[in-house]
Amino acid sequence: MNDKILIDYMYIGLFFLCGIAAAGAPILISLLVRPRTKISQRTLQTYECGNIPFGQSWDFRHGIGFYLYALMFLAFEVDVLYLYPVATVFHKVPAFRAVGLFVVFLGILALGLIYAWRKGVFLWTSEKKIY
Amino acid sequence: MDYFPLLPEIMLIAMSLVFFAATLAKPGQALLERAAFVLALCTLAATWATYDQSGLFFYKAYRIDAFSQTFKILIALGLVLILWMGAGLRGINSWFRPEYYMFLALSCLGLFLMTSAVELLTIVISIEISSYALFVLIPLRRQPFQRDPLEASIKYFFLGAAATGITLYGMSYLFGLAHSTYLEDISVVLPGFLATQPLAVIGIVMLLCGLFYKLALFPLHFWMPDVFVGAAHETTCFVATLPKIAAMALIVRIVAMAGPGSHQIELILMIMAVLSMFVGNLSALGQQDIKRLLAYSSIAHAGYMMVGIVSMNQLGIASAVYYIYGYLLMNIACFAVIYNLAPQGENITVDGLRGLYRRSPLLAAVLAAGAIGLSGIPPTIGFTGKFMIFAAAFQKSFYWLVGLAVLNVCISAFYYLRLVRAAYSSVEEPGERISLTIPAAVLGVMIMAGIVLAGVFPQNFFRLTLKAVMSVL
Amino acid sequence: MHFYQIIAEIIFWLLVLITIGGGFLAIGARMLIHSLMGLSITFLGVAGLYIYLGSFFISLLQVLIYGGAICIVLVFGIMVGYTPRQIVETRIRGENLLLAVPTCGLAVALLYFAIRRTGWVPAAQRLADYSIERVGHTLLYDFCLGFELISLLLLVGMIGAIIVVNSQEEESGGQ
Numbered sequence: 109m110n111d112k113i114l115i116d117y118m119y120i121g122l123f124f125l126c127g128i129a130a131a132g133a134p135i136l137i138s139l140l141v142r143p144r145t146k147i148s149q150r151t152l153q154t155y156e157c158g159n160i161p162f163g164q165s166w167d168f169r170h171g172i173g174f175y176l177y178a179l180m181f182l183a184f185e186v187d188v189l190y191l192y193p194v195a196t197v198f199h200k201v202p203a204f205r206a207v208g209l210f211v212v213f214l215g216i217l218a219l220g221l222i223y224a225w226r227k228g229v230f231l232w233t234s235e236k237k238i239y
Numbered sequence: 240m241d242y243f244p245l246l247p248e249i250m251l252i253a254m255s256l257v258f259f260a261a262t263l264a265k266p267g268q269a270l271l272e273r274a275a276f277v278l279a280l281c282t283l284a285a286t287w288a289t290y291d292q293s294g295l296f297f298y299k300a301y302r303i304d305a306f307s308q309t310f311k312i313l314i315a316l317g318l319v320l321i322l323w324m325g326a327g328l329r330g331i332n333s334w335f336r337p338e339y340y341m342f343l344a345l346s347c348l349g350l351f352l353m354t355s356a357v358e359l360l361t362i363v364i365s366i367e368i369s370s371y372a373l374f375v376l377i378p379l380r381r382q383p384f385q386r387d388p389l390e391a392s393i394k395y396f397f398l399g400a401a402a403t404g405i406t407l408y409g410m411s412y413l414f415g416l417a418h419s420t421y422l423e424d425i426s427v428v429l430p431g432f433l434a435t436q437p438l439a440v441i442g443i444v445m446l447l448c449g450l451f452y453k454l455a456l457f458p459l460h461f462w463m464p465d466v467f468v469g470a471a472h473e474t475t476c477f478v479a480t481l482p483k484i485a486a487m488a489l490i491v492r493i494v495a496m497a498g499p500g501s502h503q504i505e506l507i508l509m510i511m512a513v514l515s516m517f518v519g520n521l522s523a524l525g526q527q528d529i530k531r532l533l534a535y536s537s538i539a540h541a542g543y544m545m546v547g548i549v550s551m552n553q554l555g556i557a558s559a560v561y562y563i564y565g566y567l568l569m570n571i572a573c574f575a576v577i578y579n580l581a582p583q584g585e586n587i588t589v590d591g592l593r594g595l596y597r598r599s600p601l602l603a604a605v606l607a608a609g610a611i612g613l614s615g616i617p618p619t620i621g622f623t624g625k626f627m628i629f630a631a632a633f634q635k636s637f638y639w640l641v642g643l644a645v646l647n648v649c650i651s652a653f654y655y656l657r658l659v660r661a662a663y664s665s666v667e668e669p670g671e672r673i674s675l676t677i678p679a680a681v682l683g684v685m686i687m688a689g690i691v692l693a694g695v696f697p698q699n700f701f702r703l704t705l706k707a708v709m710s711v712l
Numbered sequence: 713m714h715f716y717q718i719i720a721e722i723i724f725w726l727l728v729l730i731t732i733g734g735g736f737l738a739i740g741a742r743m744l745i746h747s748l749m750g751l752s753i754t755f756l757g758v759a760g761l762y763i764y765l766g767s768f769f770i771s772l773l774q775v776l777i778y779g780g781a782i783c784i785v786l787v788f789g790i791m792v793g794y795t796p797r798q799i800v801e802t803r804i805r806g807e808n809l810l811l812a813v814p815t816c817g818l819a820v821a822l823l824y825f826a827i828r829r830t831g832w833v834p835a836a837q838r839l840a841d842y843s844i845e846r847v848g849h850t851l852l853y854d855f856c857l858g859f860e861l862i863s864l865l866l867l868v869g870m871i872g873a874i875i876v877v878n879s880q881e882e883e884s885g886g887q
Contacts, residue, residue, distance in 0.1 A: 114716045170791040172877050178788040179873050183866045185781040189773050190862060193848035200845070201852055209852060209859065216863040219259060220870035226263050229874055297857035338875050345868055352861070364861045368868060375872035378879055392876070415832065438830040441823070 176229050180221070187217055244292035244303040246285040247311050251348040254278040258341035268336060272326065275340045279322050282347075283315040293710075299421060300358035309560065309707035310354040310488040317481045317567050318347050321473065323682050324575045330471030330584030335379045343477065346372035350485035359410045359420040359446075362489065363403065366449055369485065370399050373478055380471040381584050391462075391469025398462045402452035409445025412438050426496040433501045440503045447493060453486035456545060457515035460538045464522075467534035471584055475530060476574040479537050480567045483544075487563055491548060491556055495711045499551040508549045509640055516542035516647040523654050527588045532654060533573055536613060539651060540566055546637075546644055547628040553708050555631030560704040561697065562624030565612065565690070569621060572609030572686045576602050579679055589657060594666040599673040603662045605683040612690045614655035615648050620694035627697075724764055731757030744790050748783065755779045769844050 145151065153161060190213070198206050224230065242249075257278065261271060286308060293304045322343075331339050349369025356362045377392040410420075416432050416439055417425040432439035452459040467475050497504055519539030526532040544566075547559030579602055580587055580595075596603035612621035625648060629641045675683070693700060734757055737750025755778040762771035851859045 169793070170788075172792050175785070175788045175792045176874060176877060178785045179870065182781045182785045183870050186777055186866060187863065189777060190851060190859060193769070193844045194851050194859075195848070197845050197848040197852065201849070206852060209856060212860055213863045216860070216867050217870075220867045223259070223262065223871050224874055227874055227878065298854045300855070300857045332879060335875060335879065338871070342868075342872070345864075358855075358858075360855060360858045361861065364858050364865055368861065368865050371865065371868045371872060375868070375875055378876055389876075416830070436830045437826045441826050 173229070173232075176224070180224060180229075183217065183220065187213070241294075242296075244289050244294055245296065246289050247282055247315065248348060248351050250278070250282040250285045251344050251351060254282065254344040255341050255348065258337050258344060261337035262341060265337065268327075268333075271336055271340060272322075272328070275343075276319070276322050278344075279315070279319045283312070283319050286311040286315045295357075299423070300361045301352075301355050302357040303355055304710045306492075306707040306710045307355040307488065309703060310484055311351055313484050313560075313564055313567065314347060314350050314354070314481050317477075317484065317571075318343065320567075320571050320682070320686075321476050321480075323678065324476065324571055324578060325473030326676070326678060328473060329578070329582065330381055330473055332379050332381055339376065339379055342372040342376050346370075346376070346477070347481065350481055353485040354488040356489075357422045357492070359414070359422070363407060363410070363449075366406075366453070367403060369482060370395075370403075370453070373474075373482070374399070376474045376477070377466060377470045379474070380469075383583075383585075387469040388471070389469075391466045395462045395466050398459070399452060402449045402459055405445050406447075406449030409442045409448065412442030413446060416442065422492065422496055426498075429496060430498040430501070433497060433504070440501070440507075443493065443497055443501075443504060444507055447490060450486040450490050450493075451511070451541075453482040454490070454541045454544070455483070455538050456541045457511050457518055457538070460515065460518065460541070463538055464531050464534040467530045467537075468528060468586060472530075472574055472578045472581065476571060476578075479533070479574075480570050483537075483541070484563055484567065487544060487548070487559065491559070491708075492711060494548060494551060495556075505549055505551070508545055509637065512542045512545035512549060513640065513643050514542075515539065515545065516644060520647050520650045520654075523651070526654070527590070529573075529577060529587050529589060529592070529658070532589070532658075533570070536651065536654070537570075539647065540613070542647070543625060543628060543644065546632050546640060549640075550628075550631040550635045550637070551712075552631060552634060553705060553712055554634065555628065556712065557701060557704040557708045558624060558627035558631055560707065561620075561701060562628055564700065565620035565624045565693065568686055568689050568693070569609045569612040569619075572605050572612070572683075572690065575679070575683060575686065576606040576609070579673060579675060589661050592658065592661040593664055594668075594670065595662040597665075597672075598670055599675065601675060601680055601683050602673060605687055606662050607659045608687045608690045610655040610658045612694070614652045616652070618691060618695050620690050620697075623694045623697050723760075727757050727760035727764070729757075730754075731761065733757075744793075745787070748786050748790065751786070752779055752783045755783070769847060 150156065155161065191210070194206065194210065254275075257274060258271075261274075289303070290305070290308045290312065292308065295302055328336055328339065346369045349365050349367070349372060352365030353362065353369060356365050374392055374396045377395060378388045380388040413425060413429075414420055416436065417428050419425055429439065429443075433443070448459060452462075455463045466478055470478060494504070494508075516539045519535045519537070519542065523532050523535035523539065526535060544559050544562055547555045547562060549555070576595075577587055579599075580591070592606070595606065608619065612619035615621045615625040617623075625644075629644060632641045632644070731754050734750045734753030734755075738747045738754060739750075741747040741750060755774060759771045759774035759779065762768075762774055
């Protein structure tokens with residue numbers, strides 16, 4: 109490895125430390141300035157909502173709709189993997205080719221979105237019409 | 240650039256788009272069915288029209304030649320016959336019929352791409368497109384059978400994902416050795432690597448694993464019985480035949496790329512073929528459920544086809560292509576009987592066949608033609624195909640391989656003839672007569688004629704396949 | 713050895729440790745969500761290893777897609793799936809372990825010896841340019857078919873998931 113790359117790595121390390129500091133500082137500051145309270149069992153609850161919580165979060169099965177949302181998100185995040193490199197060469201290739209391939213790529217994916225929309229994936233379960 | 244040779248793919252894309260629109264608009268079942276059939280026929284016509292074309296497309300990633308077009312004709316023919324056989328989609332959840340047709344078209348598109356792709360990444364993606372579509376098709380069975388299809392789909396999915404992972408891993412070795420993802424470039428350096436580098440052998444075998452999975456060859460066959468039992472009859476017929484055709488096209492391409500001199504690969508493929516035949520045939524002996532029986536027979540047939548491929552001469556590969564055509568016809572014959580026997584789409588046992596010849600003589604005859612063909616008794620296509628495959632293996636002096644294969648043919652005759660015997664055994668009360676629709680009866684007669692005629696007069700078809708094989712070897 | 717090289721070596725082996733440790737956590741955890749945590753740790757370790765292979769772009773995407781999106785989807789998958797108590801009962805048992813460990817060991821040993829015996833030939837002319845622009849360029853030209861097919865694959869996956877979910881929803885709603 110040559111020295112220039114190592115210096116670059118040291119920059120990364122520096123940014124890393126800065127990131128940790130930036131994330132840790134609010135916790136530290138709030139620790140210093142906040143008023144002292146008596147810590148009880150109730151304080152340590154994840155959600156203080158007035159009711160005493162019961163059971164564990166994994167005792168319930170959540171609606172499948174959440175999963176579909178996540179999957180849509182995944183599909184569109186994966187396409188970033190392919191679109192980002194293509195976008196970096198957008199100014200160097202013939203416009204027709206770049207834009208054409210882009211539109212076809214996104215057009216095919218958009219069909220999935222249209223399908224999900226028409227089938228009511230984005231509706232709440234109570235509003236969902238029969239398939 | 241002339242895009243005419245891509246007409247079959249364009250037809251299938253059009254078919255998928257039409258049915259995508261249908262999923263949103265929800266037209267009636269009769270219209271859907273007619274549209275599916277017409278579009279599939281158009282695809283078949285397109286493959287036929289582009290048979291003589293050749294060329295490289297998409298920066299050398301996609302190759303059209305007589306070989307790929309022959310396989311495309313087989314796949315399109317299979318799609319037409321399966322749509323014909325499964326008229327009415329009685330086994331499919333009625334809410335999802337447009338989707339069902341759409342995914343059939345997409346899966347066929349993936350298979351078309353597989354037969355023509357000559358670049359490793361394109362190959363993987365096309366394999367995945369065809370299998371993802373099948374993962375979705377399997378659970379779309381009718382309501383009373385909801386659990387089994389889902390289990391079948393999950394098994395198919397997980398094992399498929401594992402097989403693809405192995406394939407990709409093997410490809411990474413090949414890429415590391417040859418520094419290219421194009422089969423054309425790899426084939427230049429590969430024979431040299433196979434002779435000196437052990438990793439090249441491992442890489443090729445791992446690369447083939449994903450295709451063996453589609454073919455259901457021995458170590459990767461576990462999904463087959465469960466998928467057969469779980470999926471609806473129409474879907475099962477599709478899963479049993481068409482992916483195997485495309486997988487064989489790719490296996491031939493890759494094995495031809497490795498060249499005929501590689502004895503390690505030859506040996507590995509032979510061992511897999513023999514084990515596949517034994518596992519399939521011996522497991523099929525005791526089965527009661529016909530679909531499970533056909534699943535194991537399908538595993539055994541993958542073994543027979545491998546015998547043809549492993550010979551790696553023109554006769555061997557040409558007869559393997561011929562055999563898979565016969566396999567398509569014989570399987571559709573068996574599934575047409577199952578489909579017509581089960582109005583609600585339920586699975587049928589061997590005992591359920593009893594007295595079939597009184598209930599419907601035509602169906603009994605179709606079943607007999609299919610089963611006799613599968614067992615390899617003359618004058619059917621199954622006999623001619625097996626005979627030529629074994630002759631090719633004999634030419635390469637694989638005597639023990641031929642001996643074991645013939646032994647397996649004898650074993651398999653037991654359970655195939657059990658089907659025929661059940662269909663023709665007399666019972667006190669055979670049950671009510673089955674009234675076939677006219678298209679179903681026509682299909683039955685046609686398939687029977689195909690099985691017998693193509694077996695007696697193989698010359699014309701053989702000339703086609705030889706021409707196809709010449710373009711890869 | 714240069715001081716920087718020692719640091720690089722140490723970080724490399726740390727990443728290897730993270731990758732393998734995450735894998736062990738993934739298969740050994742009693743609760744599924746802990747397995748997932750192990751998996752995400754493995755993803756991050758692998759992302760670090762990609763940097764050592766000189767592929768920053770792949771490493772970035774490994775963090776973004778595997779460490780991020782795939783793990784989120786898996787979390788949702790666990791949330792909608794079975795409860796952990798049922799999963800504890802179906803953990804890897806003794807006899808499976810007895811079969812799995814030798815099989816994996818054999819496979820690794822085989823690959824190891826094969827890799828050691830292989831004489832790797834460096835490419836004739838190495839492309840010095842591994843930049844993102846180069847990747848984009850090949851996606852637009854050499855691999856344009858694969859590029860478009862990937863969107864088709866994603867489409868099939870998306871619509872397929874909706875169909876499979878809906879086909880099951882109808883069933884449970886009907887009962």
